[in-house]
Amino acid sequence: MASLQHPFQCLRYVNRQSAGQSDILVATAGRNLYSYDASSGQRLDVWPQPVDADVEDQSSDAAPASESQGPPEKRRKLSESSEEQKDAKSESKSKDSNKEATNSWTNIPLLTVAHGKYVVIMTSEDKCVRVLSLDNEGKLKQLSARTMPKKLSALTLTPDENNILSGDKFGDVYTFPLIPSGEYVKVQAPVKPYEPSATNLTVHTKRNLESLEQQMRQAALSRTSQAERVVLNFEHQVIIGHVSLLTDLISVTRPADSAVGKRSYILTADRDEHIRVSRGVPQAHVIEQFCFGHTSFVSSLCVPSFEPKVLVSGGGDNYLLVWDWLENQILQKVQLPGSEGETTVRGIWDVSLAPTADNVDPVKAIFVALEGSSQLIYYTVGSDNTMTHQDTLQLSGNVLEVTGIDSRGTILVAVDTLRQSDSTSAWKSSSQPPLETFRLSSGKWAPVEDPMVTKINSEGTSSLPTTVEEKQQKELNDSVYHLSNLRKRGDAYDD
């Protein structure tokens, strides 16, 4: 592998054995989504399909083949005028612009899988949530594309996996059906003539009165050509809102216990140190709790599948907090390496493994990676719901994503192929394999050979052009490492 290659940004192991099918690994790298056969590592599909196998640079303007197979895009760019006679024209025009839009992203930072047969992704620059079907042969086909008003920072599903939950940079959480049900009839608000909300009863200064007069004149002029309000043209609902940048969003179901039945919750985290516990849909407007304890932004939430009462959270502090999240009770504060103000938690992942010949006890593991660090910190969760640091794994590059494969007792780690270890900006001269895998033996995670990983690594992902401008390099760096921008600077304007 001489040329530089995109690292995997998202990984998801799709367990389909219960459905009598072979497992699949889905992953995103650069602007592509890949599906792999989990046993052989054979690449099953790439989306979007390159028209020409050689075309790998992003300037390609031909529409990918798989794109046109999807249902016609319902999205219609709202032109300045909504006049009828122009509609036909703008329809064809907007189709063109949609084609352009399908090629306008450079990375896919969010991915989730529903029912083992739908892949939900957000393509970065166009803020588009796309649902793709993943068929028995691992082929990917786009079913829908819905453009969100703001870039998302988190994407997940409701417990029944029939609805998507998304959290955006404006602090809003939306929910919308995984599969749009029929044609969405936009609720057409009656076009009201514009009327300034201010009146001469509410504004009094000379300047304000003048501008009110001007508004009145303007209103009279533009009474006919009022542009209709831009609203999302698909079925959706805003269910939670933070007046802050939303950083993470998870959906948790607590099993029934002696006192209460099964209950689902939504946990949201923001840049203003908050972790909010709301009820699940349809009662997400009821806030049950806030978990207070962080003094910098929160970037990652993890409720381990093996212990849903526990939350592990981290962000711009140089510690993790372990919570009884329904009670706003801190069970443990776990110190992280690095000094206050520099350490940023990139991700927290839970992995549980059934007992094997090597490990008599079931493994309840938490892995933590820091932003721009090539180390993966391994903790175990004890019966008292506190974490114990067991080991720190050294990777060949910065850790980007971790996923556990319990059927093999291994973890799969995506490492940065472009940046040098422990740097978020200095580039390597040549790429190294994008995946590493480890197996636990006698308490330590040791690198192992896995035919799937070997095969995927040998094929690699998509290559970058041989020369990458400095500006483009920076953009690529920012697309992977952006968490430190969340830190508040002390020099904020104030009055």
Place this chain on the structure above:
Amino acid sequence: MTTQNPPAKRIKREEYRRNVQAQQESTDGSIIKMPQKKFFRQRAHANPFSDHRLEYPVSPAHMDWSSHYPAFVDPDTSKTTLSGGRKLTKEVEVVDIGCGFGGLMVGLAPLMPDTLMVGMEIRTSVLEYLSSRIHALRSQQQRLKNKAANPSSTEPKDASAQPESTESTPAPVPANDDEIGTEKLFPGNFENITAIRSNTMKFLPNFFGHHQLSKIFICFPDPHFKARKHKARIISESLNSEYAYVLRPGGLLYTITDVEEYHYWVLRHFLHGEQPEGGAAPAASSKDLFERVSDEELALDPCVRVMKYETEESKKVTRNKGNKYVAVFRRKADPEWPA
């Protein structure tokens, strides 16, 4: 060059404020004069989305209220907050969001002398005025009390000090807000009110716990006239969820505005619209957590009168013959969990 120097107005203002500060810090027992509003004016808007340089507690359990309500500090020194401060004998339960110059706080204080109330304001100058005002009010009340208890005291004669009015004739309401509390004793000594700088859109839950508050006031909020600024309005469905979190069931949220359009905005964000007969039930939202309080009930509520006639903004609206739109909502109990 005059252009090189700050305007004379600003110099005067800064000097005045320094004096107010010095006067408050002095402990020689001299009478603290009421601050004058004209030295604390500030533009009416602040960006709620920017970081500012705000101080806020990590959690309500960390909040140290002791310096704000010295008269309500728990004598038991072993009781401390998570940040190590002294605890109070009771919890704060009334909040005025965007309290401005504090007319509502000062008006409500004697009505509920045993209820702790806090005004929250994002603008520093305005907040400074209110803090000075509360400080001066307490000191003036103390002086009046001392005088009443000991009429022969040789206290220096204050030009403004009038002989106290008898119980039978109510004291005339001073024409100037800056003079309230200088001539008449009010129950509670204004010990139950305070002001804090905060951005409540972001940090309200840092100050108050689940169901802690009995009343929230939102008086003459910034109307943010432009449609693209509507997202900065203090009333929205998602913020209403937070108000519901800090309000106890049965608690009241008061709103008043002089902007008719904003009034309808408020109603729209707290109440479900008219549903067509047989139509689908409205989607669940924070509207399910509130119900509107009837006009008959409001007529009996003294808080409404204070809100309508005693806040600075309401006086201004009266002066300009504007309209006042009142809407009060009661926090309902949380819905049952879905089965």
